[in-house]
Amino acid sequence: MILGNGVVRTMDPSLPTAAALAIAGDTVAGGVGTHERALPSPERVDLRGRCVVPGFTDAHVHFPTWALARRQVRLEGTRSLEEAVARVGAAASSALSGGWLRGCGWRSADWLPAVEPTRHALDPVTGDVPAALWARDDHSLWLNSAALALARGDLGTGVVELDDAGEPTGLLREEAAWRFRERYLAVGENETADAMREGIRVAHARGVTAVHDKDGWLGAQRIWQRLRASGLLTLRVWQSLPHERLGELEALGLRSGIGDDWLRIGYLKLFMDGTLGSRTAWLLDGSGVAITTGEELAEVVRRAARAGWPVAVHAIGDRANREALDAFEATRDEWHPRGLRQRIEHAQLVHPDDLPRFAALGVACSVQFSHAPSDRDMADRFWAGRTAHAYAFRSLLGSGAVVANGSDAPVEELDPLGGIRAGVLRSLDGRDAWHPEQSLGVEEALHATTVTPAWLAGEERRRGRLVPGQLADLVVLDRDPLAVPPEELAAVTVVATMVGGRWVHNPPPWD
Numbered sequence: 001m002i003l004g005n006g007v008v009r010t011m012d013p014s015l016p017t018a019a020a021l022a023i024a025g026d027t028v029a030g031g032v033g034t035h036e037r038a039l040p041s042p043e044r045v046d047l048r049g050r051c052v053v054p055g056f057t058d059a060h061v062h063f064p065t066w067a068l069a070r071r072q073v074r075l076e077g078t079r080s081l082e083e084a085v086a087r088v089g090a091a092a093s094s095a096l097s098g099g100w101l102r103g104c105g106w107r108s109a110d111w112l113p114a115v116e117p118t119r120h121a122l123d124p125v126t127g128d129v130p131a132a133l134w135a136r137d138d139h140s141l142w143l144n145s146a147a148l149a150l151a152r153g154d155l156g157t158g159v160v161e162l163d164d165a166g167e168p169t170g171l172l173r174e175e176a177a178w179r180f181r182e183r184y185l186a187v188g189e190n191e192t193a194d195a196m197r198e199g200i201r202v203a204h205a206r207g208v209t210a211v212h213d214k215d216g217w218l219g220a221q222r223i224w225q226r227l228r229a230s231g232l233l234t235l236r237v238w239q240s241l242p243h244e245r246l247g248e249l250e251a252l253g254l255r256s257g258i259g260d261d262w263l264r265i266g267y268l269k270l271f272m273d274g275t276l277g278s279r280t281a282w283l284l285d286g287s288g289v290a291i292t293t294g295e296e297l298a299e300v301v302r303r304a305a306r307a308g309w310p311v312a313v314h315a316i317g318d319r320a321n322r323e324a325l326d327a328f329e330a331t332r333d334e335w336h337p338r339g340l341r342q343r344i345e346h347a348q349l350v351h352p353d354d355l356p357r358f359a360a361l362g363v364a365c366s367v368q369f370s371h372a373p374s375d376r377d378m379a380d381r382f383w384a385g386r387t388a389h390a391y392a393f394r395s396l397l398g399s400g401a402v403v404a405n406g407s408d409a410p411v412e413e414l415d416p417l418g419g420i421r422a423g424v425l426r427s428l429d430g431r432d433a434w435h436p437e438q439s440l441g442v443e444e445a446l447h448a449t450t451v452t453p454a455w456l457a458g459e460e461r462r463r464g465r466l467v468p469g470q471l472a473d474l475v476v477l478d479r480d481p482l483a484v485p486p487e488e489l490a491a492v493t494v495v496a497t498m499v500g501g502r503w504v505h506n507p508p509p510w511d
Contacts, residue, residue, distance in 0.1 A: 001501070006047025007480050010466040011054050011451050021052060023472045026500035030468050045508045050495060051480040053446065054466055055209025055473035056416035057453035059366050060345055060406030062138070063213045063237075064192050064220050067199030069134075069410040073103030076136065080111050081121055088133065089125030100185065101126060104134040104410060106142065107277050109378045116161070117142045119170030132185055134177075136411055137275040141177035143170045150184055159280070159289065174274050174289055193223050199414075200227075200235055204505040206415055207475035207494040210236035210463065212366075212406065212453060214269055214312075214345075217242045224263050233262050234504045236473070238457040240269040240312060243300050255308030256340075257458060261471070261500075266457060267310045267343075270300060272320035276348065276378055281317035284351065294323035298330045301342070305335035312343045312366065318351045318389070325357045332361060341456055343404075346371070349383060349390045359400035364456055366404045367393060369423030369445060370412040376434040387435065393423060394438040404456055405448040420445040420481070421489045442482050442489070472501040 004020035022029040073091040078084040084106050092101055108116050122131055122144035130147035134140070148168055158176030161169040172180055203211070213220050216239055227233040239259075241249070246268060258265050271291040274280020282288035292300075301311050315321045324344050328335075335342060343364040348371065358365055372391035379387050389395075397403050405423065407414045418428070423445035426433035433439060440448075454464030463471050476495040484492065497505035 001043045001045065003045045003047055003052060003476075006050045006052060007483075008052045008466060009054075009446075009480070009482065011447060012465045012467045015467070018466075021466060021474075023501050026472055026502075028466055028468055028470050028472050047476065048510070049479075050510075051477045052466065053475050053477060053481075054450040054464055055475055055497065055499065056207045056449050057210040057212070057464075058203075058208055058406045058409070058414055058416065059212045059404040059449075059453040059456065060368060061211050061213060061409045061414055062215045063199060063211055063409075064196055064215045064218055064223060065138070066409040066414055067195035068187060068192060069104045070199065070202075071195060073101070073133070074105050075103055075133065076105035076107075078106060078111070080113075081108075081115050081117060084111075084117070085121050085125055088122060088131065092126050092129060092131070099129070100147075101129050101131040102133070102185070103131070104138075105136050106133060107136040107378075109277055109381065116169070116171060118163075119143060119145045119148060119168075122170065132180075135278060137277040138411060139174055139177065139275045139278040139280060141172045141180060143172065143180070145170070147184070151180065155180065173278050174280055174291060189219075189223055189226070193226055196223060196227065197232055200232075201505075203235060203414060204497045204499075205494065206417070207477075207497050208235065208414065208416060209473040209475070209497065209499045210238070210453065210457075212238045212240070212266075212457065214240050216240040216245075216269060221263070221265060228263055234499050234502075236261065236463070236499070237263045238266045238453075239263065240267050241265060243268040243270040243304070243311065246300065246304055246307065246309070249309065250303070250307045256310060261462070264457070267312050268300070268304055269312045269345075270297070270314070272297065272313055272315040272324050273317050275316055276375055276382060279382065281349065282320040282323075283317040283349070284319045284322070286319075288317050288319070290320075290323075294327045297324060297327035301327055301331045302334050305331065305338055305340055308338065308340075310335070310340040310342050312345050314345045316346050316348045318349045318354070318386070321347055321350050322354050325354055325361065325363065328361050328363050329357070336362060341458065343456060346408075347396070348375075349386060350392060350396075352389055355389070355392065355395055356399045358396060358402075364402040364404060364452075365396050366406060366456070367391070367396075368408045368412060369393065369405050369419045369440070369448075370407060370415075370428070372426055372438070373422050373428045373434060374412055391435070392438050393440055397440065397444060402452060402455070403448050404452040405445065406453075416449050417489075417492060417494070420449060423448070424486050424489060442486065446481065472498060474498045
């Protein structure tokens with residue numbers, strides 16, 4: 001197959017653009033222009049001036065959770081508690097008896113008047129149907145009385161909000177929320193697999209050809225394997241496992257990267273702290289929730305390195321990021337010689353003294369460009385006086401740090417083009433750019449969404465660029481994003497997506 005008469009953005013500095021792209025089987029055979037256009041081929045695709053770029057990788061997505069959330073009550077964009085309750089009430093009328101009413105996406109920091117949700121607000125519209133509604137950041141869970149009753153008072157460790165009488169309000173945070181999910185909110189594999197099949201189709205329509213999945217705690221690897229065995233896995237997956245599984249991996253002698261071109265078990269995931277939206281980010285002023293200390297992380301990193309596993313560390317607050325960097329520094333003699341590619345997820349608030357340490361240590365920043373414009377009002381409110389160092393993508397890149405971009409879906413929408421716009425414009429709602437000094441160029445944002453995630457997965461010789469020998473994972477865009485003014489990026493759309501030489505979304509010919 002030869003794609004020609006357009007612009008091919010290879011993302012390789014030795015040949016940034018090509019006039020045509022030749023594909024043989026599942027790999028790129030060439031792309032230097034005249035020679036490839038002269039090759040005999042059973043199929044020629046006329047791009048008609050369109051642009052081809054490497055396939056997008058979402059470097060941080062909770063894919064099964066996102067896929068299931070697409071079928072639940074969505075509370076994003078609600079501007080008050082009453083509006084959120086009204087949406088739940090509208091859905092409650094169709095909830096099955098004996099089943100759960102599930103939802104997600106609320107963020108109390110967006111509500112006016114400012115108030116936290118409680119079971120008392122839900123009970124009148126849900127009655128005896130148990131309701132579980134996840135906050136947008138997935139670190140807080142809003143339950144009604146029927147759901148709370150299932151726990152019989154045993155809500156475990158973590159943050160359990162209590163009222164003046166000492167009774168649970170219906171709001172659980174961090175470990176308390178996650179434990180409740182494990183005990184009462186499990187979804188069957190058949191339902192999850194069905195949702196993921198649909199999610200894969202949606203991801204391809206948005207140009208996604210690979211994901212770094214964070215739902216290893218949910219057993220996502222089993223479902224990916226199920227889809228793979230059925231020939232339905234057309235995304236490339238770099239899968240996490242919870243760090244609590246390290247002992248099993250050590251006993252089995254399994255190392256990072258086990259799998260094939262479609263599914264690899266790659267890294268361990270753990271949490272240092274909570275989130276901005278739940279007010280549980282661990283800050284240098286002592287506020288927030290410390291889920292893992294620096295000393296505990298250092299022990300995990302040391303053991304994991306000896307077993308051949310890199311670690312991805314969720315760190316939001318400036319104290320969490322400092323503790324994580326300290327742990328990586330203290331253990332660098334273990335992991336660096338082994339070539340392990342360590343990463344901090346989010347890195348949302350980083351003290352200026354710590355910012356250059358990512359590059360110095362060789363720890364990558366796995367960030368989400370879309371979080372900056374989405375979180376700006378909360379950050380201005382809760383991190384007043386510190387936002388010059390929040391979501392500091394330009395500063396991180398300028399320091400030499402490796403920066404990869406993801407969505408954190410379902411926290412934000414799985415939409416790479418939207419994420420690229422967020423990184424460049426620092427605004428997605430028409431307002432002026434928030435801290436425009438931290439804006440990125442289009443090519444830098446595209447690099448973080450194509451090249452860097454492949455490198456993080458140790459597959460830079462196989463994916464991420466459109467050069468000979470690389471897998472033919474690509475996206476056809478209706479126009480060249482590097483040739484339009486930044487304010488027109490919203491007009492760029494996905495025309496078609498290819499994975500491994502096979503069209504997985506909207507094959508040609510196109511109008």
